[in-house]
Amino acid sequence: MARVLNFSAGPAVMPEVVLRQAQEEMLDWRGTGACVAELSHRGAPFMALASEVEADVRNLLAVPESHAVLFLAGGATTLQALLPLNIAKQGQRADYLVTGHWAKVAMKQAAPAADVHVVASGEAGQFRSIPPRSEWQRSPDAAYFHVTANETIHGVELPDDIDAGTSAPLIADFSSNIASRPSDLSRYAMVYAGAQKNLGPSGITLAIIRKDLLERRGQPRADILTWASHAAQGSMLNTPPTWNWYLLGLCVRWMIEQGGTAEFARRNGEKSALVYAAIDDSEGFYRNDVVTSARSRMNIPFVLHDAALDAAFLAESQAAGLIGLKGHKAIGGMRASLYNAMPVDGVRVLVDFMHDFRKRHG
């Protein structure tokens, strides 16, 4: 069938031109006579690719020389478990800003290896806003301060210039908004992101870590769980997910060619404004309760005024070629995820559908 418009929160839509290239190269990549996934990660063709992808990631995200770029397996959740093992002392305090479901997951994974501390939480307000800076209770001796740059379920997003102070290294989960706008990465000791939202397929996780952090002793752990060891081996301490690395590279190259993070900031601003307008101008037919200043440009949860219409909304949107709009089970309703690979025109189709559905069912 024809390609659908995919609003899934992740794994998510990828650029069609990237998929077409992967399709063409499936049996013979770069004249090797093999699929990239069949080649040794230590052979010259893949080693060249790995270098190119790192250079492109550094270019796209303006990664400072002070930071290492790692390509890891296991997803962001695994990195959250390894974070205290790598950079905190046993039982050391670790600060968490709790802005939604994923911040809680990050803290839960760290809890067995750190004295996790909630700096502030939006939970009492059902995560509809970011706790203001004035209410944060930072620990003076924290190993690090962890924030979640964007919450895919609750639909809140931190401003990029969030003032985290300087008392502890700032670590950010960028999984769902990496490359969605220019970011000053020199302000972060570490950012990390599962690739399956803005960077390509699941199965590979990008970690950008200030090199001095890799010198911390951390806690007893295996070599394979040690980021410094991965860094020393160019992310080839063991066999990496090579096809995922390749496809991530194609997506990153595409983003550069499209104009980079400044252009995606423009597009993502336009796309999210279209959807929020369709919600806010619906006279209560659709509703999103996140305060305006905290609204995510990536994931827009919304409810219909009558939940009895949910099934019809999902069935009719699917019939119209719009998929992935069902909200996360934790909060129900609908959700539109508008990652970089979703074109503005795709969002116009969604917004037209929302208007039309409202007319028919309003």
Add this chain to the structure above:
Amino acid sequence: MARVLNFSAGPAVMPEVVLRQAQEEMLDWRGTGACVAELSHRGAPFMALASEVEADVRNLLAVPESHAVLFLAGGATTLQALLPLNIAKQGQRADYLVTGHWAKVAMKQAAPAADVHVVASGEAGQFRSIPPRSEWQRSPDAAYFHVTANETIHGVELPDDIDAGTSAPLIADFSSNIASRPSDLSRYAMVYAGAQKNLGPSGITLAIIRKDLLERRGQPRADILTWASHAAQGSMLNTPPTWNWYLLGLCVRWMIEQGGTAEFARRNGEKSALVYAAIDDSEGFYRNDVVTSARSRMNIPFVLHDAALDAAFLAESQAAGLIGLKGHKAIGGMRASLYNAMPVDGVRVLVDFMHDFRKRHG
């Protein structure tokens, strides 16, 4: 260019028919209008695929009902680090049979979380044989007994019916010979395998674990590092490597259609016999020093009688469309890996090349 014959130790050759199917389905998988890698792992199409792949794995490998089948990220090395955390008490003895490089890696990864003990080692004999059962020093109180079913670097392989006794659960690294012959998995408490040799692409790891092992308390660790949690969530505790899972599924289905493990045992016997004959009948031009009873059917390392010929062998074989023959840097020389997706006819081409090269350079 034309498809090469790929003798790489992994990532490795995949069946061409599998790659062609993946190519065809890249932009529209099963009528979804999307690439499988774009779809939510929690949506009905991918959930159906996951169930089918598990059923096919159980069929191909004759997995007993007593065992859970997990699809994990991070590679076999990560599982080796998580093994004592999941099934040993802090500081508990864990037994390792050391048959080569990869057994040593397994032990190294476990060492921070267990009192690792060498049951026997082939290192003094340069890993050219398996230490005989009579020399094994098993620990009476070991949490488990770990063996490496096949050593890709040293080219030694355990017999499938190795007598491990019953004093501790038997854990086997099957990374490089899984599905290469029928195995009685009821004899193993756990087997695991990175997919990138016999099962498809890198980036996904199969673990087959007897369910009672998942009830062990293990050691303090994060939920995401806990196999019981992955089992409880159908290997979707976090976003799994979906494209890798899909491609593994295509490879497994292909192996079933080809006749299953009995047929691959026949083919692998034939292929490895061809290469060992080419070596043994070369009047010393080629040499493999592994004792006959321990020779691997999967990975055949060999040296040329004059190392000065190595460069010519590699250049000429590559020109003839044979790639991945360079030996591992740890022992040098050459290596031919003959995984399930390498056809008998491909091995005949290799053997013909070896004869021809010897004639020209002998």
